Amino acid sequence: MTSNFCRLGVAGLGTVGAGLLNFIAERPDFAPAGGRVVVTGVSARSRSRPRPVDISNLTWFDDPVALATSPETDVYVELIGGADGTAKASVEAALKAGKPVVTANKALIAEHGGDLARLAEANGVPLLFEAAVMGGVPAVKFMREAMVGDDVQSLAGILNGTCNYILSEMETTGRAFADVLADAQRLGYAEADPTMDVGGYDAAHKVTILAALAFGYAPNFSAAQVEGIDQLDLLDIKLAHDLGYRVKLIASAKLGADGVRVQVHPSLVPLDHPLAQAGGALNALFVESKRIGRIFLQGPGAGAGPTAAAVAADIADVMTGMVRPVFQKPAASLQQYGSVDPSDTLVRAYLRFMVKDEPGVIAAVSESLAEAGVSIESFLQKPAGQTDGVPIVMTTHSVAESVLAAAIDQIAGLATVLDRPRLLRIAQI
Template identity: 45%
Template sequence: MTEPLRVAIAGLGTVGAGVIRLLDANGALIARRAGRPIEIVAVSARDRAKDRGVDLSRFDWVDDTASLAADARADVVVELVGGADGPALTLTRAALANGKSVVTANKAMIAHHGLELARAAEGRGVALKFEAAVAGGVPVIKGLREGAAANEIGHVYGILNGTCNFILSKMEAEGRDFAEVLDEAQRLGFAEADPSFDIDGVDAAHKLSILASFAFGTRPAFSDVAITGVRHVLAADIAEAATLGYRVRLVGVAEAGKNGLFQRVHPHLVPLDHPLAHVTGSLNAVVAEGNFVGRLFFQGRGAGDGPTASAVVADLIDIARGEFGPPYAEPAEALAEQPAAPTGERRGRAYLRLMVADKVGVLAEIAAAMRDAGVSIERLMQRGANADGSVLVAIVTHEGPERAVAASLDRLRGSPSLVGEPMWMHILES
């Protein structure tokens, strides 16, 4: 029999235990598809005594996770520790330097250090694979790298965070406020105790920066992603969107053009006839537009032990087959370095929500600020008074440059008529 691919796993949380369960359940099938068995030879985590629901006694336990990088028994290190820096990065750097392939689900580490790690892997002729870092079990990286390899991708966008999508879907279905639904998401395990990375859009931005590199052949540029999360979306915003024929989704959008690389994570109004409007709960979905293949739509569970473990093991199967190749489909040195594209001249329609004092002249003040900034109003709606005496004003603009919308909001900020910060959501066109 062909020699097995020997694997060391660092990190035995939900995903690490899921990888073990998947290899136990589908080991024979995986061996057939990989051309040889995939065998776990060592594991490491912080707490040896913790019950993870799998039998660990058959594996060698290594207390010092970093030592897996030099473990002669292992061909591949699976890094599931997490975190952009710290032990995960130290282990990955050392494993690659020692000539071991690495599989990781760590989107933060790849978003921040992917180019460096890709260079290291290519220099040693080993694999660095991270399908599980974007959209869990949805094979979007493989889809872009392999299935759409002959296409020029015009843009890539999608719903990249299941926690935010769960919250927005619940608010939409039940008319509940953000804080209440977030609390439920935490109780159900869809949101972390500290949900900031999710609800503030950082997790989605990590994934978007990775997707952009694959789609456009550019160097990862997480620091250039413009990020706005969902913590300030109101139930009233979702209700207004519904009356207009839209649903609210947190969407990451990336495009590469003559002015540079555009990357943004931001709440959007998505028209009901767009497939992203029908992605509900904790699902993820990615859309890529190819110049020959047309629209590609990927959807599935973006997190959890099963989907993420599936992506990790798929990468292990590729390595077992000897399918290495550059981590970003192109050699790291061939990836283009593009500046961040300016957004001011980008054209589109916008939804603006303002909470204002219920008094004479407020609508005239808003209209004047829009007029003076060059914003054309398509629709303006005012809703009844709240307990604090404020009223909601919702505006949909005609298509125009983003700099004009930004200028109109700048004119209104500081006005005694405003109660709190305005909310700006882009309208995704079909």
């Protein structure tokens, strides 16, 4: 589609939808070559809900599918959210009707992106989702377009602003996870149901999309290994800091001999690494490629303004007639990947043991690690003074996950070890 006049059907009038309508009211000529963008139809759950944007002159659709296929809709903009249900049905309907689709929906793309890409390409229309990853930071365009001349080898990022905010607050204020989460919910930084964010699933959706774009595979969300920050202890944030690390929720992807490995874990990042410097609600992405080398992107990953800007950039691409394969390569030629057995994965680990304050305890833990084949890199012991034991911390050299897991099981059974040992991975970046 190349057009100087573009009629949008916008489904979803929440943070992003209202942000987009406000932006278009302010800058209807934002697209290149002076074309005008108008919103003609809208849809949301409740017609009567008060909104920060005037929709009285727009055609209301109770059903987003009808909006997606309306003759008045040139481009369908899906800002509802969710991997299935109405969001998926309306996007499929728009693509089948030959309408370009712009969406901010990471769950939809991470879970159904391969099928939707085939549908879009079969119908010769673009399916664009810049806002789905890192909000205002153009990570999708970067990966899909700028990196076609290179081979991405690995990527690691902070892709969830809510978790990054919580971790930053825990470190700077010394408050526990539950306290900071409650504050974040009160301030509107976290959802009432925070599972998608703090459970690591939102970051996993985003890194699944980036991995697909980077490596030429169809996204496979079910293959991601996901661990969130909800079980993280303040004590580990403090002890990691004493060892020269900051704990971040790191979403990473790597292409190896056994396929694509996608992981989300709370991880230790050296304090002087750019990813450790990205504080508050910022998002950041660190990419290593064969020819360009190391690239670092950082910026606001959410919010009405940044996300609407990313949606608008996709609309501008539709208007200039840019139709590229949805995931860098044609959908039919995308490779598939499955879960990678983590047992052989090499990790460097941070291990924290709560032990009785008795002679010989450290030697027993060290011996168990040595017997299992785990080599210790550094050691930290904090003074006693807590009724529930003394924390000792060891970081390890590279070791297979299965070896580490067996050693942890064995040490957990020692009479002098009071609690299950805590394992955090040291980010390999």
